[in-house]
Amino acid sequence: MKRTLEYTIDYKYDGIKLKIFLKEHCNMSDNLIKALKREYDGIFVNGRHERVTYVLKRGDMLRLTMYEGTSENIVPANIPIDIIYEDEDIAVVNKQANMPTHPSLGNYENTLANAMMYHWQSKGKQYVFRAVNRLDKDTSGIMVIAKNAYSHAQLCTQIQDGRLRRKYRAIVCGNLETDGTVDAPIKRREESIIERCVAEDGQEAVTHYKIIRKYDGYTLIELELETGRTHQIRVHMSYLGHPIAGDWLYGNENHDLIPRQALHSVWAEFFHPVTGEKMSFYRDIPEDMMKLLESLN
Secondary structure, eight states: OEEEEEEEOOGGGTTOBHHHHHHHTSOOOHHHHHHHHHSTTSEEETTEEOOTTOBOOTTOEEEEEEEOOOOTTSOOOOOOOEEEEEOSSEEEEEEOSSOOSSOBTTBSSSSHHHHHHHHHHHTTOOOOOEESSOOOTTOEEEEEEESSHHHHHHHHHHHHHTOSEEEEEEEEESOOOSOEEEEOOEEEOTTOSSOEEEOTTSBOOEEEEEEEEEETTEEEEEEEESSOOTTHHHHHHHHTTOOBTTOTTTOOSOTTSOSSOOEEEEEEEEEOTTTOOEEEEEOOOOHHHHHHHHHHO
């Protein structure tokens, strides 16, 4: 697919080299700039092909054209998905539980990536599948997907600098006493390829949580992440002694209550990678978590 971005140069970049504009204003990486340079119509100023050494003038009309391939190794699969929002640059979906984000060994077709490829191809479109935030197979909720390399780079930067915010709802075992923050580094457990653990030599991981409602032996909480480590919420809540209900990996309670960890990505907020518009999306907890809470009343 082709994506074209157009800019009118204002006084701020008058007399500045085009490459500096691409790096500072567009926040483009060297690799993305190289990709633009490889295309004949990748960089046009006032209707003419220009090099990145071109010195911009106020009022110049800049047109950037990017070309995208497709994820040829991802098989399209007709799986129902809840698409909350979609435009030329991004898609926001409410992922169901029991759905991995990416294909893996032994699971090539029952993933969000397969579903999105089918969705796009059914509309005559082709994109590379790029998940901005990833959710575990059995964690449901809001995910952001970038539809081109530029959007993906912008949104990943927003995760790093904290502008892309995420909130979760979870049902945890036991009754938490107060709201709080877990600031505990996480690494992969040495004897496992899946399990993570809190360790002094791990990567920084910070999770904020607040109590929404207490039940008999359980607590409904809301969490917000400062970092995005694998299994971060699950590891941190288990570390506190309050594992997520239904978590087979980090918990030890009866799993008959719910067949997966009771964790849902309820809210995401970020700035659109192209327009800069502030965007916010919310999806309440799904039916299985609702039923669990009703059973605890």
